Amino acid sequence: MAGGKWVYTFGDGKAEGEAGMKNLLGGKGANLAEMSNLGLPVPPGFTITTEVCTHYYDNGKNFPADLAGQVKVALAEMGRLTGKIFGDPANPLLVSVRSGARASMPGMMDTVLNLGLNDVTVEAVAKASGDARFAWDSYRRFITMYSNVVLDVDHGHFEEALEDYKERKGLHLDTDLSADDWKVLVGRYKDIVKKALGAEFPQEPQEQLWGAVGAVFSSWMNARAIKYRELNNIPASWGTAVNVQSMVFGNMGETSATGVAFTRNPSTGENALYGEFLINAQGEDVVAGIRTPQDITEVARQAAGSDKPSMEKAMPAAYAELCRIYGILEKHYRDMQDMEFTIQEGKLWMLQTRSGKRTAKAALRIAVDLAQEGLIGEEEAVGRVEPGALEQLLHPAIDPKAERRVLTTGLPASPGAAAGEIVFNSDDAEAARKTGRKVILVRVETSPEDIHGMHAAEGILTTRGGMTSHAAVVARGMGKPCVSGAGQIRVDYAKGTMTVGPTTLRAGDFITIDGTLGQVLLGEVKMQQPELSGDFGILMGWADKVRRLKVRANAETPRDARAARDFGAEGIGLCRTEHMFFDEDRILPMREMILASDDKGRRDALAKLLPMQRQDFVELFTIMQGLPVTIRLLDPPLHEFLPHTEEEVAEVARAMAVTPDVLRRRAAELHEFNPMLGFRGCRLAVAYPEIAEMQARAIFEAAVISARETGKPVIPEVMVPLVMGVAEFDLVKARIDAMAKAVISESKTELTYQVGTMIELPRAALRAEEIARSAEFFSFGTNDLTQTTLGISRDDAGSFLGSYTAKGILEFDPFVTIDQEGVGELVKLAVERGRRSRPRIKLGICGEHGGDPASIGFCESIGLDYVSCSPFRVPIARLAAAQAALGAIKAKDA
Template identity: 55%
Template sequence: MTKKYIYAFAGEKTDGKADMKNLLGGKGANLAEMASLGINVPPGFTISTDACVYYLKNKNKLPPKLWNEVLAQLADLEKTIEKKFGDSNDPLLVSVRSGARVSMPGMMDTVLNLGLNESSVLGLAKKTQNEWFAFDTYRRFISMFGNVVLNISGESFESILEKEKLKRGIKFDTDFSVRDLKAIVKKFKALVLRETKKKFPDDPMKQLRMAVEAVFSSWNTDRAVVYRKMNGFSHDWGTAVTVQSMVFGNMGRTSATGVAFTRNPATGENKFFGEYMINAQGEDVVAGIRTPNSINQLEIEMPEIYQDLVSVYQKLEKHYKDMQDIEFTIENQKLYLLQTRSGKRTAESAIKVAVDMVDEGLINKREALMRVPADQLDQIFHPMIDPKAKLKILGKGLGASPGAAAGKIVFTPERAQELAKNNEDAILVRMETSPEDILGMSVAQGIITAKGGMTSHAAVVARAMGKACVSGVEELNVNSKSKQCRLGGVKLKELSHLTLDGSAGLVIDGLVPLIQSRLTRSFTRMVTWADDVRTLKV
């Protein structure tokens, strides 16, 4: 019998389910589960981790007949969506996304908007009556594919964008005109030709195969290997690849994209928590390209969509009996769910969520105790700023991960590692963090970013590591080349002393005295349960 490598998800035609994470990865398994629950998920299919393991063990060769299976699934997807992949009139575009059995935020690769070329972009513009959207989507695809698949530095594409903004005196990508976007597409393609000595691939089928293989290969990138070592994950698992029909948050003022948590991942408060951006795609929120809006604002801007989102998150939390981290896109006033997973949270949040869920009857006390990993417990005692201390506040951002930290400013992850080797405390200051910063983030005492919100890469990773983090300090100007930054009218050079309060979102001049935080009522209750159950290993 031929081994099954591909599992579809499309409403009733769904093969997988939530307990198949080892085979479908967390993303693929949960997409299948959501589709089975009747939640509006863009249809697609997931190529299993077994295919990745085969590929990596056989010198980057796909399993026999796998590609025929991919083409058959793609044909089924075309029928479901009623669009043709690569069509010049009304093209089906897909995302190609990684997904391991455990959450590894940003450590592996994703390509969005795949299937565009010089012909299909015109069809997309004509079909949607939105030329700006079509060429914005095309420039996004070229830069992402160029970075992930063709190994061209993402900074090279970003540098072109920044120069074009400066030339035109604009601040955001959304301020570009159609003519601007067409010029940027040409410059991006010229960059690809210059760097690879080849033209950007126009054949959608070739694009798809190259992207699938690139995502498989991303399992073994340096950052992914480092992250697995840090967290004790096996190198043998491999990643699944999910190929999913695209929905677009960048179609104008009636479209948006966002990330949300069913409870506060920093404090555990039972309150819907998240962020979104109008006229944007998912990577804009996570990468911290601009500071997003609080999810509460969505209730004002799109009240019906907000209520739909609330219904979905409540359904998911009750189903999974755990705090969920969800990704969503709104395309022309229609809500789609792109992901759900158990949300990464601080120790304080983990304890409060677990205790509250016992009170709500969702889980029992033994399950609650198992929700707080023993190695996370030391985070409960994270320091806080001494209330008696006098503070010279330089700036304010978002309190992205609680606790306080003090140390010497560094602007690169490498310098943070150098200080750590000398037992010196480092505060990593960046415009925004990326997955490549993971080693520096792991040894820094705290993290400050100029861009990004509460669901940006810096915020999510800092909370998981128990690091204090302040994100979205909009007045902060960082120049890592000259090893200095400017904030609150003060120029700060590398190794200057700085303190941050990740709870209040404050950046403070100098070294401020820190004290141990107070234990919460939820922690005290959990300790009494541990005595009852007698299984907690502290």
């Protein structure tokens, strides 16, 4: 890359770059260039490109050989525009050095202000400004910041020296210090540096500059930046740019100020200037909160009840200029802007503009308002709202004004918040619900046996497990908040306690969990219920007009089905029938069926379950009003239903008229070493066809009943799970068809139905062409397909997946976003081969990936017909599907 252009200048109404060059100049640099091109007041400067960052890390943290020459030319141009010279002892140019990645990463990387000050230039600044106090205060700020960012001297040493000095002098505020005080402190600060490093604080401006540039590039790989990129899916390969800009000073007296403003309210989306400023301050003063900022507008000041003047009143000329500029910027960028500005002796300078971060509520309102104002079109408005952000609107949340007493933090496994009494087992949770008490189910980890307790609880807290653990997946499906992997908690089931450090809580104590942030809070914290505003409905209507993919929900209870309909689901894509058997009135006959030693015993138990199953399906069909419902036959390993306690064994033994010892021997026979790959799925129907027969009969009888009651034709889709080839499928399908024929004959009613399969094994994907000759639809079970393809257990992956993503082995958690190179390749292959045999085969996805925006984009690209996800993720999927469709159209046009 030698001989490239590494530096782009801006200022004085022109720039070498523009807004479309974010990949090269970073967001800050591109927007500084754009504002310069618009003729707005921007302090001149230059941007060192992201390509230098890449070179820096690829070459042992060394810069390109010709970078220094380009920086020298750019500094000279800055000097020409400002009338100052960098490093000149009499007329020094001072600069800021800031980061600027292509994606906004506020506060994650390092900044240095007032660079160029030293023992000589500080005197020149004092003379030129006529304010020695300002000059020496700026110098001590520079030493503090540079020493911390570049020299790695802890910031606390300087704060301690300052507080000690003020205490001994009897001073209270920084503003009480004189120029002489700051001069003394500068000397002490330099002594701190010399003591820490064994060397003097650097006085040469060129040395200062290159030290700061290197530190900003190095901060791209600091811990907080890495974590931020991980949380926001920002690739490390993007790198950051560095912006070097001439300093303007907001701390030059009462006619100077610094501030941050949004062109619309980032919390509510209201179309009104929103922000704060500080008179006689630099930017870090606002961030550090050393003084309470003042409101920019008079309306905001009055609403806040502040006795400090607004910018509108205190600096009317600068305020008018800010309003003029924000109008220009919002119309130019056609989006709400987040602006940083400085006022130096009455003149306003723009330091940054970018699309402002906003809440989901604000994003919806802003997108709809901008479209209705004619600044953007409806389709562009659909693209302006991050689908995942809708999570904020769909669940209860903690009142932002409420006090948070954080006990510990785990993983934000399922969004929303809930408060309740602690219970440590599912039976207690269910019992509490029957008496009207709200509880949080606290477990080391959950299993399918906890379904009833999870359903009864307001929220779930586990000490083990990751974002794709059983607790996380099921909680998201139920729309309940969940915090998982809270490893600092020690649960003692026997004593009924949970302990974090010195704090021990007992069953019955109140806690609150915030599944959006992963926090566990002491006590019962006040909540806010979700409100789906008119803006939500308007935007979702626009989204539905453009999307191609249908969106269904994973649901097996009436509550989930109704929630799915409320959120706009177009059917049920996965009804997991095994979840229906854990209820108190069903678990006993289910255990009888499993533990029976012969066909008659199983059929006797299934006869008890048939009316229950039939009623389940009647309720689902009735709620869905003729929309498609895909019902998966019994899938999980049978051991999950087995009795574990002596009381449970005795109860089942009595019901089956056998001794507990007989039951224990039968349970031992069913024990499996690797249940996930064991006696489950279609293997149950192959070995015990009466199970599939009972479920099929229940489905078809329910379809007849529901169609008669609602007048809506029901076309059930019966799904055979975990097939590895067509022979298994055909065997089970024959039993299903036989039951359909029987029900049609008995009810004297015509019945239309489909039989398909869940593709969740690599072999099934490879044999999709022959399977599709018999199967009328494929539903990709990407959770298990990911496990069987990658050889990774979803429930155990939390202990090492973080290392894999951090080291770039996997770009994303494959249980959150589909692994397109492996799992995705198998899905594509199955789609292509399935369509060879059955060109119009119905294709969908029903794993957790069905609610992930990135995975939905993949589903759109390979032409699936629908995605299915948990009810509370249906709006997210609808919006993501619309954006995927728009992206496909844009790519095709390009």
